[in-house]
Amino acid sequence: MEITEQTVMKVANLAQLSLSDDELVQYQKDLGKVIEFFDQLRSLDLPETRFSSHESGAEREDVVLPSLSEPEVLLNAPLSTGSSFTVPRIIESK
Amino acid sequence: MSDKLTALEIAARVNDQKLTPAAAVSPFLDNIRERNSSLNALVTVLDMDAIEVQCQEVEERIKQYGPLPLSGVAVAIKDNISTKGIRTTCASKMLMNFTPVYNATVVEKLRAAGAVIVAKANLDEFAMGSANENSAFGPAKNPWDIKRVPGGSSGGSAAAVAARMCPIALGSDTGGSIRQPAALCGIVGLKPTYGSVSRYGLIAYASSLDQIGPMTTSIEDAAAVFEVIRGYDPKDATSNSRSSFQLAIPSLSTGRLEGLKIGLIEELCFTGVDEEVQQILAKAENTFLDLGATVKKISIPELQHALAAYYVIASAEASSNLARYDGVRFGSRDHMAQNLKDLYLQSRSKGFGKEVKHRIMLGTYALSSGYFDAYYGKATRARKLISEKIQATLTNFDLLMSPTTPTPAWPIGEKIDDPVKMYVNDMCTTVANLTGSPALSVPAGFTSDNLPIGVQLLGKNFEESVLFTAARKFEEARQDISRRSAYD
Numbered sequence: 193m194e195i196t197e198q199t200v201m202k203v204a205n206l207a208q209l210s211l212s213d214d215e216l217v218q219y220q221k222d223l224g225k226v227i228e229f230f231d232q233l234r235s236l237d238l239p240e241t242r243f244s245s246h247e248s249g250a251e252r253e254d255v256v257l258p259s260l261s262e263p264e265v266l267l268n269a270p271l272s273t274g275s276s277f278t279v280p281r282i283i284e285s286k
Numbered sequence: 287m288s289d290k291l292t293a294l295e296i297a298a299r300v301n302d303q304k305l306t307p308a309a310a311v312s313p314f315l316d317n318i319r320e321r322n323s324s325l326n327a328l329v330t331v332l333d334m335d336a337i338e339v340q341c342q343e344v345e346e347r348i349k350q351y352g353p354l355p356l357s358g359v360a361v362a363i364k365d366n367i368s369t370k371g372i373r374t375t376c377a378s379k380m381l382m383n384f385t386p387v388y389n390a391t392v393v394e395k396l397r398a399a400g401a402v403i404v405a406k407a408n409l410d411e412f413a414m415g416s417a418n419e420n421s422a423f424g425p426a427k428n429p430w431d432i433k434r435v436p437g438g439s440s441g442g443s444a445a446a447v448a449a450r451m452c453p454i455a456l457g458s459d460t461g462g463s464i465r466q467p468a469a470l471c472g473i474v475g476l477k478p479t480y481g482s483v484s485r486y487g488l489i490a491y492a493s494s495l496d497q498i499g500p501m502t503t504s505i506e507d508a509a510a511v512f513e514v515i516r517g518y519d520p521k522d523a524t525s526n527s528r529s530s531f532q533l534a535i536p537s538l539s540t541g542r543l544e545g546l547k548i549g550l551i552e553e554l555c556f557t558g559v560d561e562e563v564q565q566i567l568a569k570a571e572n573t574f575l576d577l578g579a580t581v582k583k584i585s586i587p588e589l590q591h592a593l594a595a596y597y598v599i600a601s602a603e604a605s606s607n608l609a610r611y612d613g614v615r616f617g618s619r620d621h622m623a624q625n626l627k628d629l630y631l632q633s634r635s636k637g638f639g640k641e642v643k644h645r646i647m648l649g650t651y652a653l654s655s656g657y658f659d660a661y662y663g664k665a666t667r668a669r670k671l672i673s674e675k676i677q678a679t680l681t682n683f684d685l686l687m688s689p690t691t692p693t694p695a696w697p698i699g700e701k702i703d704d705p706v707k708m709y710v711n712d713m714c715t716t717v718a719n720l721t722g723s724p725a726l727s728v729p730a731g732f733t734s735d736n737l738p739i740g741v742q743l744l745g746k747n748f749e750e751s752v753l754f755t756a757a758r759k760f761e762e763a764r765q766d767i768s769r770r771s772a773y774d
Contacts, residue, residue, distance in 0.1 A: 270619035
């Protein structure tokens with residue numbers, strides 16, 4: 193699969209990343225190489241079943257246990273106000 | 287007191303009160319002061335007060351409860367494993383100021399066993415890499431030759447143990463990240479069976495592949511640390527209750543390996559493997575034959591696609607796991623952003639390093655509409671097939687052997703510009719992550735340049751004890767190379 197500049201830009205946008213012009217060139221090259229390596233899988237004739245999960249763990253009772261306190265939850269927030277995470281305004285004012 | 291003792295020897299002396307925990311830790315702290323500035327293996331070293339408090343706790347607990355399995359054993363924790371109140375960065379600008387508010391289960395278990403946390407170890411950013419070159423702290427170096435990589439992603443943990451800055455360390459292994467650096471630094475590394483060690487508090491990279499494990503200088507130490515950290519944990523939904531079976535450590539020192547059936551996986555032993563590595567593997571094969579085991583070459587052609595399947599799955603899971611870094615709840619944030627979309631874009635673009643962005647985009651591509659079946663779908667089907675083949679092969683063999691890596695440690699910077707060349711170094715290790723199998727890397731010899739080489743033993747799920755027994759015999763038979771240090 194050839195990776196075009198448009199593909200890289202589309203993927204970056206889906207992944208919430210913004211790339212500089214230099215990065216765009218670099219990633220087009222690097223992604224291209226790796227996806228070419230991945231292409232060996234495309235032609236394989238494989239059984240229909242997918243790997244789903246490893247042997248599953250034990251079930252447990254749904255019991256309410258103490259969770260983190262509010263100050264602990266907010267401790268690593270880059271910006272918080274009172275008991276909330278703060279983000280830039282979402283609804284624009286006119 | 288010396289830095290040459292194993293963790294078990296240290297614990298025995300501390301339990302007998304012949305040695306205080308503080309005295310047990312001290313020579314390793316000396317080595318940290320002397321060696322870390324050139325090796326860059328540890329990114330956070332705890333201050334003396336924090337270490338002394340832990341030492342006192344261990345002393346009191348021994349008095350109160352009696353012997354503990356890892357009394358006074360200094361340990362370095364890979365910096366993607368959460369430590370309460372101690373910065374945990376994943377070697378990323380994104381988490382440079384992140385301080386966990388809880389301990390990973392493995393950290394709680396180590397502390398309860400009497401271990402003393404002394405440092406957090408360098409790694410490839412978010413554990414993505416095979417050389418520890420993708421770190422916001424700069425590369426860690428290999429103690430055997432500081433111009434060479436220590437391997438990755440647990441390169442700091444491996445270098446720290448190899449340089450005796452701590453007798454044991456914890457790493458995490460998603461595609462070889464414990465075993466490969468262990469091999470390149472001349473130490474022991476175990477990737478346990480998926481589900482046997484709790485991942486609670488391990489910062490996720492690829493959740494269906496990640497597993498925490500020990501990195502040590504001896505097999506018995508690896509078994510002892512595994513014994514401490516394993517077990518069912520209700521906080522990890524993938525934790526397996528079967529992992530509570532008893533490990534037969536006492537039997538490690540008795541008997542031969544009569545009747546043990548070893549399969550040598552042709553696909554992982556020859557093509558693309560350095561000649562010197564092949565010679566060391568042949569010598570290891572002879573050692574196992576001398577010990578009474580049988581060794582038979584086997585072919586599993588499906589394994590040639592393991593590496594591609596692994597990188598598709600790991601990248602896909604990474605792209606999903608790392609979506610949580612949005613600059614809102616934790617992690618770095620671009621405070622200049624004017625709107626929410628810009629906040630996400632700028633915080634992520636500035637916070638993540640080159641390889642992390644690369645893998646997020648690879649994963650996003652592999653999962654995106656129109657390509658999902660061709661890549662992610664195929665990879666999960668290849669994974670299923672490989673798992674079935676490995677399980678079927680293991681009905682005829684007790685364990686499967688290969689080199690851990692196709693080459694010894696390479697010069698820093700040599701492979702960094704070619705992602706595929708870098709990924710090929712993981713050709714022998716990714717299989718165990720795809721299948722969930724336990725796999726152990728054991729020091730097996732040295733190249734003519736005096737660089738360590740490891741051999742990998744892959745076993746049946748939840749049968750780590752078979753790996754330990756075989757490796758312990760091997761270690762005993764090969765005392766010429768076992769526990770050799772770059773500083774001897």
